[in-house]
Amino acid sequence: MKRPHDKTEDVKGWFLREAERLWPLALGSLSLRRGPCIRENCSLCASGEGHASYALSGRMGRRRTSLYVPEELVPEVQQAVDHGQQLQELMREASQRYLAALKRERGLGRAFRRKVKIG
Numbered sequence: 168m169k170r171p172h173d174k175t176e177d178v179k180g181w182f183l184r185e186a187e188r189l190w191p192l193a194l195g196s197l198s199l200r201r202g203p204c205i206r207e208n209c210s211l212c213a214s215g216e217g218h219a220s221y222a223l224s225g226r227m228g229r230r231r232t233s234l235y236v237p238e239e240l241v242p243e244v245q246q247a248v249d250h251g252q253q254l255q256e257l258m259r260e261a262s263q264r265y266l267a268a269l270k271r272e273r274g275l276g277r278a279f280r281r282k283v284k285i286g
């Protein structure tokens with residue numbers, strides 16, 4: 168896994184290959200919510216029970232968003248959400264590898280290298 172002689176271009180190639188494998192992608196969380204429907208005189212809504220539906224919650228800048236997800240699409244969207252989390256992990260790893268490669272290419276960093284525990 169560790170490739171101490173990677174160049175930044177190698178890191179780029181590795182990252183893009185891994186990211187491509189993670190498609191489909193979604194960022195956010197999938198949850199079941201209850202809400203009213205648009206029908207008049209609906210007994211479920213009148214009882215206060217409402218209707219269960221899935222939603223993909225996330226953010227667009229500072230705004231919270233919640234998108235309706237039809238039930239039959241839930242498995243695919245859930246997979247995309249799982250992949251989104253894996254992409255974030257991938258970006259964390261890419262950050263470290265990119266910076267290490269960049270320092271190596273510029274001949275920088277060794278004098279200041281210390282062991283940093285990353286947990």
Ligand SMILES: [Zn+2]
Nearest residue numbers: 204209211212
């Ligand atoms: Zn209703």
